[in-house]
Amino acid sequence: MGSRVKVLTLVVVTMMAQAALAQPKAVSGAVNIVAAEQGGRIVAVSSEARDRNNVVIPQWSARNLIDGKYVVGTFVPPDSYGWSSQRAPTADQPEWVILAFKNDETRLINRIVIDPTTDDPPFIGRWVRDIEVQVSTTTPDGPYKSVGRFVVVNKPIKQTFEFPPVEARYLRVLILSNHGSDKCVEMGELEVYEAIVPGDALDQLIIRLENLLEDLKRYRNGVLYQQARQVEEAVTRPAQPPAEAAGQEKQPSEPQSSQ
Ligand SMILES: [Ca+2]
DSSP: OOHHHHHHHHHHHHHHHHHHHSOOOOEEEEEETTSGGGTOEEEEESOOOBOTTSOBOGGGOGGGGGSSOOOBTTBOOTTOOOEEOSSOOOSSSOEEEEEEOGGGOOEEEEEEEEEOOOSSOGGGOOBBOEEEEEEESSBTTBOOEEEEEEEOOSSSSOEEEEEEEEEESEEEEEEOOBSSOSSOOEESEEEEEEEEOOHHHHHHHHHHHHHHHHHHHHHHHHHHHHHHHHHHHHHTSOOOOHHHHHHHTTOTTSOOOOO
16 A cells, blocks of 8 residues: 555655765865965965066066956056066976965865966967966975866966865965966966865755655654554454454454455
């Protein structure tokens, strides 16, 4: 009678249990945690463009990578053109930047965003191209482990790169190439986002499972009630011929055929 319901319930329970056991997919937070205004900082950089007096040109310094200022269309922030290195990178001798988050805290991250756009036009090939993202949970000197290599296209747009959630106290971005220039490599802004394991989703799943358990209990109680009624009906059934009744007295709890 209730066997179809039972099977259905089992299927639902199994599916929900599988969903509960499955690795919850991490999403990225909405806050750029390496932004200077969030407490992020440039720990070290391979080189920065310098003037004739060997002084770093502020408009091209590495701190412009996390200042929240962007070159957009014809708009160029007067004090922030982006970061420019002193020399062009190669795979053997990459340029690099090391970044840290507020108070040098270790954070779980899974996304970086790069806007290559600087004050120089893309066709001269200075913008960043091949990168390798590395993380350290100990010191700025490492040891570092790689979380992936990515290619930044030569377009004035924000480009998102994702990887499995990884703990990072220091983030090192190796720049292995630009788009052809033999002079330097440039990048407008670098953003980092935290991986968020959706606790809310898990809470919702627990609530759903709890509700399902309640439904199952109600179902079980309903079945027990049904059985009890059947027994009751059997016991209180109008008197039967003595011979048959006597035969049944030995098994008073055995339910009679229902209905
Ligand atoms: Ca910037």
